[in-house]
Amino acid sequence: MSLLLLGPTDDYLRKVLAVTPAVVVLSEPERLTPWQRSAPCPVHLGNFAQLPELLLQATAIAAATPVRAVLSYTELGVVPAAIIGQMLGVPAPLLEPSVVTRNKLLTRQALLDNDLTRVRFLPLDTAQEGALLHNRWAERQVVKPEDGTGSRDVHVLAPGESVTLHPARRYIIESWLDGKEFSCETFSVKGCHHLLAITEKWLGGDNGLVETGHLIAPGAFDLIPEHWAYLQRCLDAIGLVDGPAHLEFKRDGDSIDIIECHNRPGGDRIWQLVELATGFDMVSAHARLLLDEPVVVEPARRDCAAIKFFEYAPGTVQSVRLPASLPTHVHWFELNLKPDDRIKPLADSFQRHGSLIASAPDTQQLHERLRQVIDHIEVIVV
Template sequence: MSLLLLGPTDDYLRKVMAVAPSVIVLTEPHRLTPWQRTAPCEIHLADFNDIPGLLFKATVIDASAPLRAVLSFTELGTVPAAIIGRVLGIVAPPLHASLVTRDKLLTREALREHGLTQVAFFERQTGTCATALHNEGGDTLVVKPVDGTGSHDVQRVEPGASVTLAANRRYIVETWVPGREFSCETFSIAGAHHLLAVTEKRLGGLSGLVELGHVVDPDSSGLSTNQWRYISRCLDAIGLSDGPGHLEFKVDGEAIEIIECHNRPGGDRIWHLVEIATGFDMVSAHARLLLGEPVKVAIARRGCAAIRYFDFPAGTVRSIHLPENRASHVHWLEMKLAPGDRIEGMTDSFHRHGGIIVSAPDRPLLDERLNLEIDHIEVIVAP
């Protein structure tokens, strides 16, 4: 029997193919990569927004090659995977947790119902035309699409200021949460939650809210007993009982407040940082868990790791020079620019230009290596 994998990146597909006897991919045309076209597995195409069409495609696949489980590690695939699992009666991520974490308003309501948030919030739905939102109160607000991803269309609104909301969208408007921003990766088995790592965030871009980098350093970041108890209660509140969790939160002293919850590994290749720093592969572990294999969460302290996404000034790229040889502590390096490309200001995660992952046994050496590697990357941009 096969595992159906929805919308995978190449990294996710390689990992799942390494642990599952048979993998079938169901993805969207624009997600299909050149490597996936030649990968040794079945590939089927569908529109994830067309649920009836997606279900029809899944039933056809199941009729010709019986499915044992369905899974997705990507944001837009979590709910479709859960729906397919429910309809076909096969193992899948739970539908309730998938729906709650995919909708930021449902997430906040679930947290409020269990007394786990102090954030005031309300919904604002726009019509066929763009709509202005004016902050008439005394608190700073944050406005985001309830189903948004990658920091797209997230806006901070100071008291007395106004922002424009796009047409035909649902937004959640929340009071701004003070403090430093982190995320944590978790893995749950039969309702028992395990903390894998805490990730420090580096924010920037035009809005100051786009994630430009992450650091996993077990020696400098962690959770107190009370903070971990709070995170565990949040996992229970959203209904996450099995598999990976990614929770974004802010810490102000001992106070902690959830920003978002997800029943998947963190984006921005955070799963890679966690694997480097702890040795635990949450992607492969989730596939094995759904296939009924025994999974044990064992954490090894292997140092720390960081990812930095490139943030170049606006202008036209004149030239690019990358190091010819890659050091062993560089685990990933991607440059998406070429001479002649026009760079605009970064507004969300979809407009990044590449990045780099570096590891080290301790934080001072990590910072030194990261800065050194970035210094070796030369991109000349003319206004």
């Protein structure tokens, strides 16, 4: 019997194959990588947006190769995985947290119903109400697609400001939360929630909302018992019982409030930062959990790890020079720029051009190690 894995990256697929060699991949053509084309497992291609056809395809896969569990770590794959698992009657991400966290309006409503948010919010359907939005509130508001990802099409409006939104799309309007932004990485087993790490977010871009880095460092954020109790109540409110979760929140003084919740590992390779800093592999653990194997959540250490996304001024790339070699404390390096590439103003996460991950025993060494690598990269933009 096989584990059906939806839309994996190469790293996710390698980790699941290390847990069980009986894996079947169901992905989309644009997600398929060169390595996956020759990976030691069957690969099927479909369209996650066409759910009836995808369900029919999953049924055919299960008829040919009995499926033991269904799993996805990627945002667009979690809901299809939950539905396919329920249809086949096998372990998979639960449907309620998958749907609630995928839809930002449902997330906010679930928090409100449990008295877990002070954010004022309302839905906006541009097909019915028009694409021009004018902020008539006496406070800043955040406007974002209900099903958006990567800070794309997110706007912050001061009182009296207006913005033209994408026609025929559903948005959520929220009151602005003051404070510094963090995320909480957790892993749950049978309704018992375990804290893995608190991640500090570095923000930038044109709107100040694009994530330009993430830092896990002991002492960077002191999570008092009241904070952890609040975050656990948020996990209960969205219906999360098993597996990883990523909760984004802001701290303003002694209070915290949720921005978004996800029943999957955080994007931007936060799962790797968690593993480097704590020794706990949340990706492999989720696969083992669905396969009914024992999972013990015990972070083994408290080190520091960070991912830093490269930032360059808008213009045309003239030349790129990379380091001849990388030290062992650099665990990931990717720079997707070449001469004649056009760099646009950074408006969302999809416009970032690469990143590096480093680890260290303390934050001072970590910042030094990041800076040393960045100082040996030369990208000339004119």
